[in-house]
Amino acid sequence: VTIGSASPLHQSCRIPVSLDIGLYRTHLLPASTPIEELVQRLNSLQPNFLRGFPSLLALLVTEQLQGRLHISPRIIATGGEALTKELRQRLRAVWQCSVFDIYGTTEGLFSAECSFGGGMHLFEDLGIVDVVDEHNCPVPDGTLGHKILFTSLFSFTQPIIRYEISDMVTLDPEPCPCGRPFRRISSINGRSDDILYLQGRAGGQVAVHPIHFWDVLESCGDIRQYQVVHEPDGIHLRLVFQEGKEGMASSVKERLAQQLHAQGVCCPPIHVELV
Structure with missing residues (x-):
C-alpha cells in the first residue's frame, strides 16, 4: 500500500500504478484522505508493505498505539520528506519491521537505502x-x-x-x-530555501538550519503535527498535540528559545498556536 499523491504527475502516484502488473496487489491511498478513513482502509487491506510520507506515518503510529489501527507491515518505506532518527526508531518499535528511506524527484533523480552499508x-x-x-x-x-x-x-x-x-x-x-x-x-x-536568517546577537544575520527546529519538535513524542512559520512579528509554531498534552506547549517554546540562543541568535518572539 502506498499513501501518496492523487496526482498522476507525482512519483508517489506513478510508481505504485506502474507496479500494478498482476504479480501482487498494489493499492494507492491519497494522502489527503481523512485519517479515520485511512485507518479503516488499512485495517481492511492489512498491508505487508507500507509506503508513505514520514509525517503521515507518524500519525499512523499514534493510531496504532491508541488501538484504532491494527496492522503488521513487514516493510515500511518512506519518502517525500526527511525521515528523522526519532521517527525511524518509533516505526521500528511499534511494528517490529524493516524501515527503508527512498529519495527521489519527479524529474528523474532516484535513490534507495542500502541494507548493507547504510545510506541511499x-x-x-x-x-x-x-x-x-x-x-x-x-x-x-x-x-x-x-x-x-x-x-x-x-x-x-x-x-x-x-x-x-x-x-x-x-x-x-x-x-x-x-x-x-x-x-x-x-x-x-533539508532544503537550502528552508533556512531561516535571523538576527545574530553579535550583529549581522545567522543562518538557522531546519534541523535545529526538528531536534526540538521531533523529540517531543506528544506532538502529532507541527508547522514553523517565520513572520515579521516573530516565529509562529502551529502545533497539534496528543489529546490532553496541550500543556506541553510552554516547555516546547522554552526549549526552542534555548536552541536558537545556542546558535547565537537574538531570539525573536515565539508565538505558539494550538491547532
Whole structure:
C-alpha cells in the first residue's frame, strides 16, 4: 500500500500504478484522505508493505498505539520528506519491521537505502548527480552541499540538464560493502530555501538550519503535527498535540528559545498556536 499523491504527475502516484502488473496487489491511498478513513482502509487491506510520507506515518503510529489501527507491515518505506532518527526508531518499535528511506524527484533523480552499508544508493545509470555549493561549484564527497544539479539520461521528450534541486545532501566518500558501484547519499539535511536568517546577537544575520527546529519538535513524542512559520512579528509554531498534552506547549517554546540562543541568535518572539 502506498499513501501518496492523487496526482498522476507525482512519483508517489506513478510508481505504485506502474507496479500494478498482476504479480501482487498494489493499492494507492491519497494522502489527503481523512485519517479515520485511512485507518479503516488499512485495517481492511492489512498491508505487508507500507509506503508513505514520514509525517503521515507518524500519525499512523499514534493510531496504532491508541488501538484504532491494527496492522503488521513487514516493510515500511518512506519518502517525500526527511525521515528523522526519532521517527525511524518509533516505526521500528511499534511494528517490529524493516524501515527503508527512498529519495527521489519527479524529474528523474532516484535513490534507495542500502541494507548493507547504510545510506541511499543513487541510480546513477538514470542520471548525473552533481552536489554543489551556492556558486554551483562541486563539493568533495563527504561535504554537505548547498544544492544538487541533476541531468537526466532517459528523459528525451523533455530534456533535463543541470536542473537545480535545493536539497542539501552529503555523498559518502567510501565505497559500499554491498559491492554496488553507485555512490551513496549519507545524509539529507533539508532544503537550502528552508533556512531561516535571523538576527545574530553579535550583529549581522545567522543562518538557522531546519534541523535545529526538528531536534526540538521531533523529540517531543506528544506532538502529532507541527508547522514553523517565520513572520515579521516573530516565529509562529502551529502545533497539534496528543489529546490532553496541550500543556506541553510552554516547555516546547522554552526549549526552542534555548536552541536558537545556542546558535547565537537574538531570539525573536515565539508565538505558539494550538491547532
